[in-house]
Amino acid sequence: MKYYNNRTLSFADSYVAEGYTIAGPKENDGIYNGMFDLALDDDMFGQNTFERAERKMFEHAIDGAIAKANLVGRDIDYFVGGDLLNQIVSTSYAARKLHSGFVGLYNACATFVESLIVGSSLLCVGAGNVVCASGSHFSTAERQYRYPLELGVLRSPVTQWTCTGVGATILTKSNDGQLLPRITRGMFGRVVDFGVMDANNMGAAMAPSACDTLVQFFRDTNSTPDDYDAIYTGDLGKLGSSILVDLMDDQGYDVVGKLHDCGASLFRDEQQTYQGGSGAGCSALVFNSYILGMLRGGSWKRVLLAGTGALMSPTTSFQGDSIPGVTHIVEVSVV
Template structure:
């Protein structure tokens, strides 16, 4: 039997799936940031003709999914499954998008780690012989997330300096069993880690221990170190969480070096008043589908680890006084 499981938490793919296409669409604020030119499309406003932010988010996800299909050159009938997720209750944005795409649908919720988790699950479906092609999409919207998780934007509440700005965007990739492109060679599925953080304005601190735990287990499982990767990008720890994760790893004997970065740090710059950086399901999705995919295809990056980070809280758990559990899921992509 070919056992693909390595160590405690890692899977190494015998037949690594290929990323055939990617598409990233973002809102105007994201388009004005340092990665603006790496996105497939930038919307002019947050609604784009829709009557609500929630409908706009679903429309954005539909665009990203269709963009990957179009770029791949595959007919929709050649795609076996759609995996998608978002931040809203019952992943409603993904459900509405899946209604339009009309493919066999697997809804995925990993909070802001959903992109990395979906890439891992889609790769398992292909490597396991259950699919030839899998479409993946993830979305978030600043205004829908603020309305659900924090305070009404109309209230104009003061934001804490540790707070992050939820990305308005959607990222998609199409995985295939065969073809040309970067390949997903391994995945490390994380454990839920909770150090008792209760401040919803400091999600970086809530997620950092889980990201560090996943990285530690990944290195141990595969007998690797940070220097074996051109880039290790966490999902959306922001400046606060990235520094905390690096310190936890340092105390565990790992010096991460300059190749340890965060998608939530990369997508905005200091002039955009986002405080600790970016967050949201779309944060790592659009950075990966945009900038990182372009650099992998160009040969500027050879081996990348994307570590999606998620804060597994909800309005219900917050009102019951629960702390914020964190999760980190990692995938390795090689050109």
């Protein structure tokens, strides 16, 4: 593919004031055990439908992030986010509780990074505080995209497990003299379709788009993987990640040792999720817990977060279309 300069956006003042996470029981039983702000015992969250549970998780995560940042609702100018449900209803209905303007997004599992780039852009045109949130719920996604849960369909070994979780980030224009992680640069990726037809194998469908975005970003910014403490994709899964390593190698970039995947790192092997986690909540969970912790604790100075999304719908699969992928990227720095 051809690369044209220069799509990378720069943000003068987009500080990460806070992050908040709410995770399901299986997610909290995984690798990041104990790192989430709230872990649910029951993924119904006291509601009568899974969809309402997902919505309540959004409401909780947004309120949690605002409170953790020592703000109140009226301080937040905009809420930017999305989810996997048709018409992004979890996000839209959660937005009813806020005084903030609402910017609804959909780019599948790339939605969280998309929200960080849009949110950072809004801070440059007049917004003061923005909350960015993205999430998913295993049980709502499974029955919308695949099969009724009660059917107990055998899962393919190349599948990922849609995680139950919502992550919310407060971006703010002013750091008040504090040393806060900053969203310094960002880029929305192109939609890339290599003709993968297997809706179970989304990692393979998304890996070419992840490669395309990473190469474009490195070229635009004249940087290399060595300039970063870590590069997180979300969510290629284990198979997709190994494909990405090969694709990047073909392009002359060695990412071994730098590359991690939010999905592949979410669950333990014994949890039988096969390729790992996925879902619009996955990178939101890992960024707002572990990655933000490493940046704030001083272990890391500069990371890349590349959100990957598979853009098909059940209808396009039924009509015989292949699966396009998209990858958006942000650079987060503590400087």
